[in-house]
Amino acid sequence: MSSFTEPTIKIQGLTKEYFKKKVVDNINLEISNSCFALLGPNGAGKTTTMLMLLRLVKPSSGTAFILGADIKKNMGDIRRKIGYLPENIGFHSRITGRSFLELVLSLRNKARTKDGDVESYLHWCGLEERDWDKNVKTYSRGMKQRLGIAQAFIGNPLILFLDEPLSNIDPMGREELIKKIREKRREGNTVIISSHIILEIEQLADTLAFIDKGKIVASGKIYDLARSYGLNEFEISRIGYEKDVSIDALKDEISAEKDLISGSPTLLSEKIIFKTENPRKVAKITWKYEDYNFTPISGALNKLYKKIIGK
Amino acid sequence: MKEDYNHNRLNFTEEPLFLFYLKREVLSIRFMICILFSLIPLMLLMLAWGDWIPSSQNGINSIFWFDFVSYTIVYSPFFTLISVFITADIVSGEFSNKSAMILYTLGSRSKILIIKFLYLMLSIFIFTVICFISFSIYSFFRCEKLASVDFFLAGFIIAYFDLLFFVSLTFLCSTLIRKTSPVFILPMLYMFLDFYYFFEMFELDLLSYRYYLLNVFEFFSDILYSNAIIITAEMIINLILAFGLPLLLFIITIYAFTKIDIRVD
Numbered sequence: 001m002s003s004f005t006e007p008t009i010k011i012q013g014l015t016k017e018y019f020k021k022k023v024v025d026n027i028n029l030e031i032s033n034s035c036f037a038l039l040g041p042n043g044a045g046k047t048t049t050m051l052m053l054l055r056l057v058k059p060s061s062g063t064a065f066i067l068g069a070d071i072k073k074n075m076g077d078i079r080r081k082i083g084y085l086p087e088n089i090g091f092h093s094r095i096t097g098r099s100f101l102e103l104v105l106s107l108r109n110k111a112r113t114k115d116g117d118v119e120s121y122l123h124w125c126g127l128e129e130r131d132w133d134k135n136v137k138t139y140s141r142g143m144k145q146r147l148g149i150a151q152a153f154i155g156n157p158l159i160l161f162l163d164e165p166l167s168n169i170d171p172m173g174r175e176e177l178i179k180k181i182r183e184k185r186r187e188g189n190t191v192i193i194s195s196h197i198i199l200e201i202e203q204l205a206d207t208l209a210f211i212d213k214g215k216i217v218a219s220g221k222i223y224d225l226a227r228s229y230g231l232n233e234f235e236i237s238r239i240g241y242e243k244d245v246s247i248d249a250l251k252d253e254i255s256a257e258k259d260l261i262s263g264s265p266t267l268l269s270e271k272i273i274f275k276t277e278n279p280r281k282v283a284k285i286t287w288k289y290e291d292y293n294f295t296p297i298s299g300a301l302n303k304l305y306k307k308i309i310g311k
Numbered sequence: 312m313k314e315d316y317n318h319n320r321l322n323f324t325e326e327p328l329f330l331f332y333l334k335r336e337v338l339s340i341r342f343m344i345c346i347l348f349s350l351i352p353l354m355l356l357m358l359a360w361g362d363w364i365p366s367s368q369n370g371i372n373s374i375f376w377f378d379f380v381s382y383t384i385v386y387s388p389f390f391t392l393i394s395v396f397i398t399a400d401i402v403s404g405e406f407s408n409k410s411a412m413i414l415y416t417l418g419s420r421s422k423i424l425i426i427k428f429l430y431l432m433l434s435i436f437i438f439t440v441i442c443f444i445s446f447s448i449y450s451f452f453r454c455e456k457l458a459s460v461d462f463f464l465a466g467f468i469i470a471y472f473d474l475l476f477f478v479s480l481t482f483l484c485s486t487l488i489r490k491t492s493p494v495f496i497l498p499m500l501y502m503f504l505d506f507y508y509f510f511e512m513f514e515l516d517l518l519s520y521r522y523y524l525l526n527v528f529e530f531f532s533d534i535l536y537s538n539a540i541i542i543t544a545e546m547i548i549n550l551i552l553a554f555g556l557p558l559l560l561f562i563i564t565i566y567a568f569t570k571i572d573i574r575v576d
Contacts, residue, residue, distance in 0.1 A: 056573040057572040057573070057574060084414065084417060088409045089409065090410040091410050092335065103328070103331055103412075104416065107327060151415055
């Protein structure tokens with residue numbers, strides 16, 4: 001999708017100090033086209049890192065390159081390619097959902113927008129049509145969050161920064177939005193998520209960095225991290241019913257690969273659970289199918305979090 | 312993809328954001344109230360005018376220049392309070408309710424501030440125009456005469472810059488403090504110190520904006536009444552400071568805003 005050969009985001013020694021206290025300490029990361037998550041406890045430095053990448057917070061030292069451009073020098077070029085959902089979302093009074101999106105869209109990159117985008121994104125984020133022209137002040141917190149997500153995605157920016165994207169959303173809505181964000185990811189958008197909700201990360205991210213006390217303590221593909229910490233149980237779960245192969249056919253496909261999985265996989269109604277020493281290869285197979293999601297077994301990320309952050 | 316963006320960047324405009332802010336401000340209840348309040352000094356003037364009807368052009372010019380421009384606008388804190396009221400939450404309000412458009416548009420900070428300042432200037436302009444027009448309408452009905460154009464323009468410039476200075480000062484506070492209540496307090500404190508001769512009492516005239524403005528008022532009075540342009544070094548400095556300080560405060564605001572961190576925790 002992207003013509004850039006370098007990583008989408010390259011962070012070099014990013015540091016932020018407040019009154020000589022380092023809240024982000026010399027972060028070095030490379031994020032390629034993926035759904036990347038920053039995971040860590042409250043106050044670990046996730047939001048500050050994200051805000052530094054957006055140049056809303058000035059780094060004390062270090063820099064980052066987004067799509068090859070230095071954020072310190074070329075933020076003007078970069079900002080039109082970025083969508084951002086702040087952690088604490090708020091809206092002006094006396095504005096409707098539709099007019100808010102119209103305003104944001106009018107300020108975004110017009111080359112990547114189409115007629116009817118506003119309606120399609122209002123629909124996409126799950127707001128009922130009857131609410132589109134209501135004052136945002138009358139919206140529930142969940143509806144505001146949905147509108148916030150829509151404004152981040154509208155105009156189809158290349159990179160999305162989502163800070164605690166699914167907070168305030170009910171469980172059903174959460175599932176629906178996870179699927180939609182994953183679809184966007186498949187369309188080639190790079191999604192950066194900051195969260196301390198493990199379930200959210202487990203279902204959305206394919207790459208992550210654990211951040212604690214301002215430092216990156218571990219990073220990489222989730223399945224690589226899981227394996228390197230001795231967690232070799234994985235699952236493929238069905239997340240859609242649109243066009244792909246049946247779960248049985250997929251189980252047969254991975255079972256047929258020589259030495260790929262150890263033992264026989266367990267097939268549940270919507271999941272295949274298995275052990276493998278080569279999760280990268282399984283990920284490659286599963287990536288072809290949009291209706292399936294490959295992750296460490298449910299709960300593994302929680303264990304990983306405790307091992308890395310709680311140690 | 313890169314070409315897409317470069318092409319688009321050339322066409323990019325923040326005009327919709329300017330119109331959004333302008334529409335919000337001009338249609339706000341607060342602005343309507345301010346416009347209504349702008350008529351109060353005129354009402355006070357009407358009461359003071361009493362039964363005396365000036366018959367000459369000089370008479371109406373004097374009422375306009377000394378009673379209206381000097382005592383009602385420049386010497387009265389009333390209009391200054393209104394300008395502080397219009398400006399106080401212009402940036403801080405957005406941060407208080409977490410709706411700062413800079414978070415959604417990720418636009419250039421200086422552009423966003425320029426947009427806000429432009430629509431403030433325009434709001435104050437509308438406000439001053441309504442105030443001056445209402446005086447003209449009253450004087451026309453009262454004595455079938457209007458103040459001369461030169462008096463009118465000079466008075467308008469003085470009144471506008473008087474308000475603009477306090478708008479700039481409040482704007483600076485609103486941008487840096489980002490909490491609305493202290494934003495009200497600081498410019499008002501300065502205003503009361505200035506109005507109640509605190510600076511003069513302690514021989515700190517140089518800190519008083521009104522000191523520069525009144526010198527400008529005298530400068531214009533000389534021109535209007537005796538066609539004499541008295542230019543001294545001190546007068547030039549007064550003129551520069553009276554008209555330049557609002558701009559200087561705005562430049563400081565932009566500079567400071569580009570240096571601070573923006574977060575709405």
